[in-house]
Amino acid sequence: MTLPLNGLLWAIPILPLAGAATNGLFGRQESKKAISAVALTFCGSAFLLALIVAAKFSSADAPYTYSLAHWIRSGSFSVDFEFYLDQLSLVMLLVVTGVGFLIHIYSVGYMWDDDGYYRFMSYLNLFMFFMLTLVLAKNYLMMFIGWEGVGLASYLLIGFWFTKDSAAAAGKKAFIVNRIGDFGFLIALFLLIQHFGTLDFPTLFARLEPFAKETSGAGVLTAIGLLLMVGAAGKSAQIPLYVWLPDAMEGPTPVSALIHAATMVTAGVYMVARSHMIFERAPSAMMVVAIIGTLTALFAATIGIAQTDIKKVLAYSTVSQLGYMFMACGVGAFSAGIFHLMTHAFFKGLLFLAAGSVIHGVGGEQDMRKMGGLRTYMPWTFLTMSIATFAIAGFPPLAGFFSKDEILWQAFSSPHGSWIFWLIGVITAFITSFYMFRLWFMTFFGDYRGATASGAHGHDDKAHGHGHGHGEPHESPWVMLGPLAVLAVLSIVGGWVGIGGRFEHFLAPVFQAGGEVVAETTEGASKTMEYALMFVSVAAAVLGLFLAWALYISRTEIPARIAKSLGRLYTTVSNKYYVDELYSVLFIKPVVEGSTEILWHGVDQGVIDASVNNSASAARHVSDNVRHMQSGNLRSYAGWVAAGGAVVIAYMVWMGVR
Amino acid sequence: MEIPLSYYLLLGGFLFVCGVLGFLIKRNIITIFMSIELMLNGVNLTFVAFAAHWHALSGQVFVFFVMVVAAAEAAVGLAIIIAVYRTRETLNVDQVNLLKL
Numbered sequence: 001m002t003l004p005l006n007g008l009l010w011a012i013p014i015l016p017l018a019g020a021a022t023n024g025l026f027g028r029q030e031s032k033k034a035i036s037a038v039a040l041t042f043c044g045s046a047f048l049l050a051l052i053v054a055a056k057f058s059s060a061d062a063p064y065t066y067s068l069a070h071w072i073r074s075g076s077f078s079v080d081f082e083f084y085l086d087q088l089s090l091v092m093l094l095v096v097t098g099v100g101f102l103i104h105i106y107s108v109g110y111m112w113d114d115d116g117y118y119r120f121m122s123y124l125n126l127f128m129f130f131m132l133t134l135v136l137a138k139n140y141l142m143m144f145i146g147w148e149g150v151g152l153a154s155y156l157l158i159g160f161w162f163t164k165d166s167a168a169a170a171g172k173k174a175f176i177v178n179r180i181g182d183f184g185f186l187i188a189l190f191l192l193i194q195h196f197g198t199l200d201f202p203t204l205f206a207r208l209e210p211f212a213k214e215t216s217g218a219g220v221l222t223a224i225g226l227l228l229m230v231g232a233a234g235k236s237a238q239i240p241l242y243v244w245l246p247d248a249m250e251g252p253t254p255v256s257a258l259i260h261a262a263t264m265v266t267a268g269v270y271m272v273a274r275s276h277m278i279f280e281r282a283p284s285a286m287m288v289v290a291i292i293g294t295l296t297a298l299f300a301a302t303i304g305i306a307q308t309d310i311k312k313v314l315a316y317s318t319v320s321q322l323g324y325m326f327m328a329c330g331v332g333a334f335s336a337g338i339f340h341l342m343t344h345a346f347f348k349g350l351l352f353l354a355a356g357s358v359i360h361g362v363g364g365e366q367d368m369r370k371m372g373g374l375r376t377y378m379p380w381t382f383l384t385m386s387i388a389t390f391a392i393a394g395f396p397p398l399a400g401f402f403s404k405d406e407i408l409w410q411a412f413s414s415p416h417g418s419w420i421f422w423l424i425g426v427i428t429a430f431i432t433s434f435y436m437f438r439l440w441f442m443t444f445f446g447d448y449r450g451a452t453a454s455g456a457h458g459h460d461d462k463a464h465g466h467g468h469g470h471g472e473p474h475e476s477p478w479v480m481l482g483p484l485a486v487l488a489v490l491s492i493v494g495g496w497v498g499i500g501g502r503f504e505h506f507l508a509p510v511f512q513a514g515g516e517v518v519a520e521t522t523e524g525a526s527k528t529m530e531y532a533l534m535f536v537s538v539a540a541a542v543l544g545l546f547l548a549w550a551l552y553i554s555r556t557e558i559p560a561r562i563a564k565s566l567g568r569l570y571t572t573v574s575n576k577y578y579v580d581e582l583y584s585v586l587f588i589k590p591v592v593e594g595s596t597e598i599l600w601h602g603v604d605q606g607v608i609d610a611s612v613n614n615s616a617s618a619a620r621h622v623s624d625n626v627r628h629m630q631s632g633n634l635r636s637y638a639g640w641v642a643a644g645g646a647v648v649i650a651y652m653v654w655m656g657v658r
Numbered sequence: 659m660e661i662p663l664s665y666y667l668l669l670g671g672f673l674f675v676c677g678v679l680g681f682l683i684k685r686n687i688i689t690i691f692m693s694i695e696l697m698l699n700g701v702n703l704t705f706v707a708f709a710a711h712w713h714a715l716s717g718q719v720f721v722f723f724v725m726v727v728a729a730a731e732a733a734v735g736l737a738i739i740i741a742v743y744r745t746r747e748t749l750n751v752d753q754v755n756l757l758k759l
Contacts, residue, residue: 632758634751638681 005056008049009066009083009136012093015046016128023125027118036108039121043104043128047097053085054094059509062086063202065138072141077197084138084201088510091338092135092270095345099262100128102483106353107254109479110360120160120252127153131263135270140189140199143271147185147235150264151178157259158251170250177244181234185271188227195220205277214282225278225285228271229292236268236322239296243580245319249311253356256311261318262349266341269325273334276511280332286416290330294411294424297323299577301431305438306574309366310355313439317392318348320428324407327425331417333410335507339498340403346494347391347400350487354385357476357484358443362450368442375444377473380481382444384488389440391491393433394541402495404429405534406504412533413526422533426540433544441552448473666707673700687739687749691732698728 019042027035057064063086072079085093104124111120130153134146151174159171192199196207214221232238237245248260259265272279272289279286300319307313321344328337359366361378375382391398394405408429411421450473475481497503551559563570572578629640677697681690702721709717743749 630758632755634754634757635682635685642678642682 005053005085006064006066008053009064009085010068012046012049012053012097013129013132013136015042015049016125016132018042020122020125020129023118023122027122030118032112032117035118035121039125040101040104040108043097043101043125046128046132047101050093050097054090057085057090059087059506062090062509065202077193079139079141079199081142082138082200083136085136086510087507088270088273088338089135091342091507093132095342096128096131096135096263099345099349099487100124100131100258102486103254103258103262103349103353106257106356106480106483107252109477110254110356111252114252116160120157123153123156123160124254124258127157127259127264131267134267138201140192140201140204143274144182144185144189147231147267147271148182150259150267151175151182151235154178154248154255154259154264157255158248160252160255161250164250167250170244170247174244174248177241178234181231181241181268184227184230184234186231188224188231191220191224191227195224201274208277208281211281213280214284218284219282221278222282222285225275225282226288228275228278229285229289232268232272232289232326233292234268235271236265236326237296237319238268238292238322238326239299242296242300242319243583246312246315246576249309249315253311253352253359256315257349257352257356260315261352262345265318265322266325266345269322269329269337269341272326272329273338273511276329276334279329283416286330286332288330289326290411290416290421293323293326293328293330294421295323296320297327297428298424298431299323301428301435302573303576304435305431306570307435308368310358310368310371310439310443311352311366313368313435314348314351314355317351317432317436320432321348321392324404324425324428327411327421328407331411331414331421333407333414333417334511335504336403336406336410338507339503340407343391343399343403343491343494346487346490347388347398350384350388350484350491351392353480353484353487354381354388357381357480358385360476360480361473363473365450368439370450371443371448372446372450373444373448374473377448378475380475381484384481384484385444386440387488387491389436391495393436393544394429394537396538397492397495399491399493399495401538402498405537406498408537409530409533413529426537429537430540430544433541434548437545437548438552441548445553446556663707663711667704670700670703670707673697673703676700685750685752687742687751687754690751691735691739694735695728695732698724 019039022038022042023030023035027038030038063084065085066083068081068083070078070080104121107120107124111117114120127150130146130149132146134143134150137143137146155171155175158174159168161167162171189199192204196204198204198207208221211221230241234241245260245265249256251260279289297320300316300323304313304316304320307316321340325337325340325344328334328340357378358371358374358381361374361381362371365371387398391400394401396402408422408425411417411425412419497506551562575581629636674697677693677695677700680693680696684690684693702724705717705721705724709715709721739749742754746754748754
């Protein structure tokens with residue numbers, strides 16, 4: 001298996017790294033054109049290589065591996081810099097490089113006026129490097145490098161406008177919350193090393209093969225699965241670690257699209273899918289994954305209803321959609337989860353980019369209450385955003401319909417599934433449809449409600465000063481609209497690869513290697529059932545559309561009345577169920593106050609500083625007294641000498657007497 | 659009749675203590691200098707007394723050394739005293755107190 005393809009693998013991640021290094025080291029002096037050229041060239045050639053790899057890829061030869069260098073050799077345990085390409089990583093590879101490249105292009109337009117342009121492009125390339133390392137890793141440790149690296153890139157990009165306190169705080173929050181998840185991931189890796197002696201995917205999965213299902217519940221595989229899920233929950237913003245993602249919207253909008261919607265946050269799903277051998281042998285861990293995913297999907301969707309910031313709505317929508325993917329993984333339908341991951345990358349990336357275009361067009365305003373009627377001002381943005389909205393709501397034949405329907409069907413019919421998952425999934429689909437069309441109607445329909453007179457309104461998202469005084473909303477430049485158009489096409493056709501289970505068959509070699517055969521027996525009887533369920537989910541989407549239309553177009557006075565009549569419930573939801581406040585009381589306050597009172601005031605100041613300071617001041621006091629002996633008076637010196645001599649004589653006499 | 663050793667030692671000790679007390683009490687540098695000579699000679703007395711008592715010459719050799727050192731010291735010391743007097747116009751040690759912090 002020494003196709004030239006293998007040799008290309010290592011170049012795919014390295015190219016963006018070279019771009020990041022070039023821009024990061026020399027970008028400050030370069031012109032923006034040169035920076036853009038470097039960033040786009042390196043990211044684009046990675047995409048090109050990915051396309052070549054995809055063209056040469058043949059399922060018969062997969063998986064491809066390439067060993068770059070040795071890393072750790074310790075007894076029988078070894079970890080190497082090795083790359084691994086199978087159907088699963090190919091899908092991820094194409095999504096990451098493709099969407100990533102489009103967002104790079106978009107960023108050229110969006111970030112052009114920013115002073116930190118070179119920094120931004122360098123970070124984006126750095127992110128691509130780590131994400132591709134994560135995706136192409138052949139062992140868990142390399143995956144972990146990528147995993148931590150994308151966390152770093154995420155931190156850097158959320159806090160990109162670091163002079164703004166809220167952005168810096170959001171960056172820190174994302175990083176710290178992710179640390180909690182990474183902790184679980186790391187312990188899972190240690191358990192794997194201890195029990196299986198390897199982190200290499202093929203070797204590990206081969207050693208896992210003889211293991212039976214851990215039906216009684218508590219076993220080492222269950223523990224590993226749960227710990228991996230902790231890591232995935234951190235990275236992919238699932239309950240209870242989802243809190244960082246909405247705050248991460250402080251970052252520039254292309255970042256939200258690339259990292260916090262399309263690629264990085266799906267790393268958890270990828271990791272769970274990659275570890276399917278472990279999860280399939282630990283049903284209770286699978287159950288936990290499914291429950292967490294389902295609850296997150298519903299919970300985040302309800303919060304999305306009451307948000308007014310356009311990016312916050314999309315953020316909660318992302319959390320909710322990620323919940324769907326975990327639901328799919330949890331019921332054993334890994335390929336459905338990856339399918340949704342892919343379509344979600346298209347339409348959610350598009351939604352964020354379109355939202356960025358809207359924000360750009362209205363001069364940095366993010367509050368949907370101050371938008372409205374934008375479809376006449378920015379027709380292309382409106383068109384693409386509409387496609388994305390219908391796609392995420394699950395209207396056939398757009399991408400979201402196929403993947404979401406696949407998940408819901410699997411949630412219902414898979415041996416691990418249950419009608420409860422399906423029901424919550426459908427309710428979530430309804431809510432999703434509602435809040436997405438609410439966003440759509442509020443942004444693009446009705447009359448423009450923003451300030452038109454001057455550019456005085458708060459540049460909330462970005463500090464880029466438009467040269468012109470933002471009189472009217474305007475359409476974005478073509479460099480931004482181009483990626484929108486491509487993603488819009490993908491949002492339409494992206495789901496078609498799943499028709500007739502083709503996507504599933506493509507991924508089947510990965511997920512059925514040594515695993516149980518995931519239920520795909522669609523007999524005649526269940527086929528009608530599948531169509532019935534499909535009808536229900538489409539009906540839910542249509543219902544959401546009509547409800548949103550009724551509330552935000554035809555009877556605009558109703559939402560306020562509902563909000564008032566619900567009173568406390570509404571404030572609870574619009575305040576995100578006070579989860580941040582709860583965490584602050586439960587975890588942050590104790591840690592901060594414990595550190596302040598015990599560690600800082602108690603241990604550091606009371607013990608460490610005090611011992612140093614006290615010994616110094618004791619020495620000072622003693623010497624302060626002793627120094628008076630040196631008076632300059634000759635007779636007192638003589639007196640001391642005589643006294644000393646007397647003491648010595650007395651001592652000797654006394655010793656002699658003894 | 660032979661004079662017992664202790665007599666010499668007591669006399670030597672007495673001379674030495676006189677020297678010490680004189681050194682500590684007196685303020686005039688000349689007097690202090692003379693006190694030092696007194697101490698040296700108290701010690702010399704004990705040396706020769708022991709030398710005579712034990713019939714050992716080393717004690718007497720030591721005395722010669724001490725006397726040579728005392729002579730040299732007297733020369734240097736008197737020179738210092740004259741130098742001090744020329745600069746400070748006093749021989750009171752309490753007023754010569756620059757040797758301090």
